Amino acid sequence: xxxxxxxxxxxxxxxxxxxxxxxxxxxxxxxxxxxxxxxxxxxxxxxxxxxxxxxxxxxxxxxxxxxxxxxxxxxxxxxxxxxxxxxxxxxxxxxxxxxxxxxxxxxxxxxxxxxxxxxxxxxxxxxxxxxxxxxxxxxxxxxxxxxxxxxxxxxxxxxxxxxxxxxxxxxxxxxxxxxxxxxxxxxxxxxxxxxxxxxxxxxxxxxxxxxxxxxxxxxxxx
Ligand code: 5RP
Numbered sequence: 001x002x003x004x005x006x007x008x009x010x011x012x013x014x015x016x017x018x019x020x021x022x023x024x025x026x027x028x029x030x031x032x033x034x035x036x037x038x039x040x041x042x043x044x045x046x047x048x049x050x051x052x053x054x055x056x057x058x059x060x061x062x063x064x065x066x067x068x069x070x071x072x073x074x075x076x077x078x079x080x081x082x083x084x085x086x087x088x089x090x091x092x093x094x095x096x097x098x099x100x101x102x103x104x105x106x107x108x109x110x111x112x113x114x115x116x117x118x119x120x121x122x123x124x125x126x127x128x129x130x131x132x133x134x135x136x137x138x139x140x141x142x143x144x145x146x147x148x149x150x151x152x153x154x155x156x157x158x159x160x161x162x163x164x165x166x167x168x169x170x171x172x173x174x175x176x177x178x179x180x181x182x183x184x185x186x187x188x189x190x191x192x193x194x195x196x197x198x199x200x201x202x203x204x205x206x207x208x209x210x211x212x213x214x215x216x217x218x219x220x221x222x
Pocket of ligand 1: 104
């Protein structure tokens, strides 16, 4: 296992401590979350049910005996656990490297508490080195891309990829993300955009960050 995967695993193991028993929870998508599902399954902790954000997570949840429920069948989720592509000191994030950010943002917004799990490479002083994923209705891809260029971005279609909702993703480099709240809104106002991977309006509440020196649990540093 690579050193980065070891750190992802350490963050995931620690996050299990923040999962309350006998509650409904939400589970994100990605390699860090894969470690979390494994750790939760092996911990013996029982949740009432978990909302999944991807077929990949659903499959692993079933393997580890974590009961899946549909978001429409629950009123609230106690916690949502997910990884990130980048996270800053306000616990705002770029997500969607795995192409699941639309579902992830929905489920994160249904949760009382969002716990982000990450290795130290994801913790950045400024968001924006990682290309911002934007999910678009296929028909509108070129039209949306031209608007993204006007915002200063360099959009590139994620070739051969369709989201769970059947849409395309353009990954956008070069955007100025120094005002993440307004940029999240501005991109989402473009007709044809489903949602983008900026999580500024719904930042994490806690960051479980695995560093070479140990695992830290951070709140937003305002
Ligand atoms: C998927 C995501 C993931 O959380 C993000 O891409 C991080 O993935 P990984 O844990 O594999 O590094 O947003 O849409």
